[in-house]
Amino acid sequence: MEPILTINNLTKKFGYLTAVKDLSFTINKGNVYGILGPNGSGKSTTLGIVLNVVNKTSGDFHWFDGNISTHDALKQVGAIIERPNFYPYMTAEQNLKLVCKIKGVDHSKIDEKLEIVGLLDRKHHKFRTYSLGMKQRLAIASALLNDPEILILDEPTNGLDPQGIHQIRQIIKEIAANGTTILLASHLLDEVEKVCTHVVVLRKGEKLYSGRVDEMISSHGFFELKAEKQDELVALLNNHPNFGKVKVDGDLITGFLTEPMSAPEFNKLMFDKGIILSHLVKRKESLEEQFLQLTDELKSNQKTA
Amino acid sequence: MLRLIQLELQKLWLNKVSRALIFVSFILPFTVLVLSSIKINFFGFFTLELGELGIFNFPIIWHITTFFASYFKFFFAIVVVSMIGNEYSNKTLKQNLIDGLSKKEFILSKFYTIVFFSLCATILIGLATFFIGMYYSSYTEASIVVREIEFLLAYFVKLVGFFSLCLFFGMLVKRSAFALAFLVVLYIVEWLVFWGAYKIFGNGDDAFKVKNFMPLESMYKLIDQPIQRIVMTKFPEKTEMAYDYAVHWYEIAIVVGWSALFIFLSYRLLKKRDL
Numbered sequence A: 001m002e003p004i005l006t007i008n009n010l011t012k013k014f015g016y017l018t019a020v021k022d023l024s025f026t027i028n029k030g031n032v033y034g035i036l037g038p039n040g041s042g043k044s045t046t047l048g049i050v051l052n053v054v055n056k057t058s059g060d061f062h063w064f065d066g067n068i069s070t071h072d073a074l075k076q077v078g079a080i081i082e083r084p085n086f087y088p089y090m091t092a093e094q095n096l097k098l099v100c101k102i103k104g105v106d107h108s109k110i111d112e113k114l115e116i117v118g119l120l121d122r123k124h125h126k127f128r129t130y131s132l133g134m135k136q137r138l139a140i141a142s143a144l145l146n147d148p149e150i151l152i153l154d155e156p157t158n159g160l161d162p163q164g165i166h167q168i169r170q171i172i173k174e175i176a177a178n179g180t181t182i183l184l185a186s187h188l189l190d191e192v193e194k195v196c197t198h199v200v201v202l203r204k205g206e207k208l209y210s211g212r213v214d215e216m217i218s219s220h221g222f223f224e225l226k227a228e229k230q231d232e233l234v235a236l237l238n239n240h241p242n243f244g245k246v247k248v249d250g251d252l253i254t255g256f257l258t259e260p261m262s263a264p265e266f267n268k269l270m271f272d273k274g275i276i277l278s279h280l281v282k283r284k285e286s287l288e289e290q291f292l293q294l295t296d297e298l299k300s301n302q303k304t305a
Numbered sequence B: 001m002l003r004l005i006q007l008e009l010q011k012l013w014l015n016k017v018s019r020a021l022i023f024v025s026f027i028l029p030f031t032v033l034v035l036s037s038i039k040i041n042f043f044g045f046f047t048l049e050l051g052e053l054g055i056f057n058f059p060i061i062w063h064i065t066t067f068f069a070s071y072f073k074f075f076f077a078i079v080v081v082s083m084i085g086n087e088y089s090n091k092t093l094k095q096n097l098i099d100g101l102s103k104k105e106f107i108l109s110k111f112y113t114i115v116f117f118s119l120c121a122t123i124l125i126g127l128a129t130f131f132i133g134m135y136y137s138s139y140t141e142a143s144i145v146v147r148e149i150e151f152l153l154a155y156f157v158k159l160v161g162f163f164s165l166c167l168f169f170g171m172l173v174k175r176s177a178f179a180l181a182f183l184v185v186l187y188i189v190e191w192l193v194f195w196g197a198y199k200i201f202g203n204g205d206d207a208f209k210v211k212n213f214m215p216l217e218s219m220y221k222l223i224d225q226p227i228q229r230i231v232m233t234k235f236p237e238k239t240e241m242a243y244d245y246a247v248h249w250y251e252i253a254i255v256v257g258w259s260a261l262f263i264f265l266s267y268r269l270l271k272k273r274d275l
Helices: A043-050 A070-076 A092-103 A109-116 A132-144 A162-177 A189-195 A230-239 A263-272 A287-304 B002-013 B016-037 B060-089 B092-098 B103-136 B150-173 B176-201 B204-211 B215-222 B227-234 B249-272
Strands: A003-014 A017-028 A032-036 A058-063 A077-080 A150-154 A181-186 A198-203 A206-212 A222-227 A243-249 A252-257 A277-283 B040-042 B046-048
Touching (some): A003 A043, A017 A043, A017 A058, A017 A181, A032 A043, A043 A058, A043 A181, A058 A070, A070 A077, A070 B092, A077 A132, A092 A109, A092 A132, A132 A162, A162 A189, A198 A287, A222 A263, A230 A243, A230 A252, B002 B016, B002 B060, B002 B103, B016 B060, B060 B092, B060 B103, B060 B150, B060 B176, B092 B103, B103 B150, B103 B249, B150 B176, B150 B215, B176 B204
Parallel strands (some): A032 A198, A150 A181
Antiparallel strands (some): A003 A017, A222 A252, A222 A277, A243 A252, B040 B046
């Protein structure tokens, strides 16, 4: 696989605060990556460093095969950070012309990209007259101008209304479908889950996980159960070798599997033991649950350590 | 280089305020120059013709026009500080870097623009001075016309130096208004240095020599005030009024040195900064 961005032991300190701690990961061509983490976990700082606007404290990173300078590499990258930043007194077209000049791209791309984000009819309007959703879409058009190898988006739906969020996600999906590598930083888990194939999870500047979204936790799922003989059921689950943690929440019992087990198999076992279930659902954790579990695990590990 | 100038010119030209200021900084000195050169008739009572005073004679005209025109540099100075201030307040500096401009290119695009404008201003003033001089001057022999043409070079260096200083202050404080206030602060600081030097050396001449090395004073010293010189031409017998008004190579060297330092410091500042 062709690497696009390689980060090795990257660290950034702001005074006493360590925003990014010994971070390493690689972005390969053709995948959609998510950087996931709560606010202040170092997502934007990491992107800032690789995008040449924040100075690293130690470690290193390189774009593509490592033979070109960062600012030349950025000409093949499209990136939007936090807020769309343009010259308010210029029209959309003038702003994009400026970006073309910086990236060394021909002006002919402008209309094509404005079409993609649906702003072609507003191209002669000044940037300051745009709504936030339109500004964000213009930012995407600007990032696409050079037909980038990789598109980097930092919280692209932040502050948008549901309609705007939907539009942006739709655009991202279309771009991903064309085979462009995407790196999406977000604290919105369902956003990452919907769009990404790979994920890097950060917490307080440290990497908790990096890999495929579906392999994030080697879990066998869990059962959600209800029964009249609740105490018997809990006792049985606690003694059964296939179950790890058992959670009781009102009349709902959640049993996490440590070994694979199918729902019919479990149902038969219950029936044999004389427990009749009124509710049985087998589920896999959503990304949100996996994420919380992952961050929890770290906390409890730290406590025991 | 052309790409960097084009970039900056687009940013400036499409901004109404900076476009107006650029116009003013070019047109105003030009207008003043032309107006002062025509014969003004005050309703038949008397006519005022500055040309009669002999100030439009070669070579003194080079000295006079460059000295007075340099006061209009303040208009373009506002453009220079705001072109940095706006990049910070719009966060477009960050976006420019993300789009693939290097920090060095960013500073260079500002610097090239400064040089470009200074060059335009110098050429304009040069041409205007030449034509007015040819029209009014009592002497139009080539050897006299080109004498003291070094004032044009001094004018150019002075503009580049002053705008580089503004660029540096803009980078330092990120806000246009504060950057202009810093110019005033620097002016006061230079007088404090003068006062300190006066305390040490005990005489004004040596103290002025120290002050001549300060940025603002060194730029001012490039083109000394021409008033005294005009008076001198009227009263040649008053020898005690004689003073050194020539453009010296070391005066140019000091200002070029400061300009280089300011541009370098601006670059260092940007390089170290997290945006």
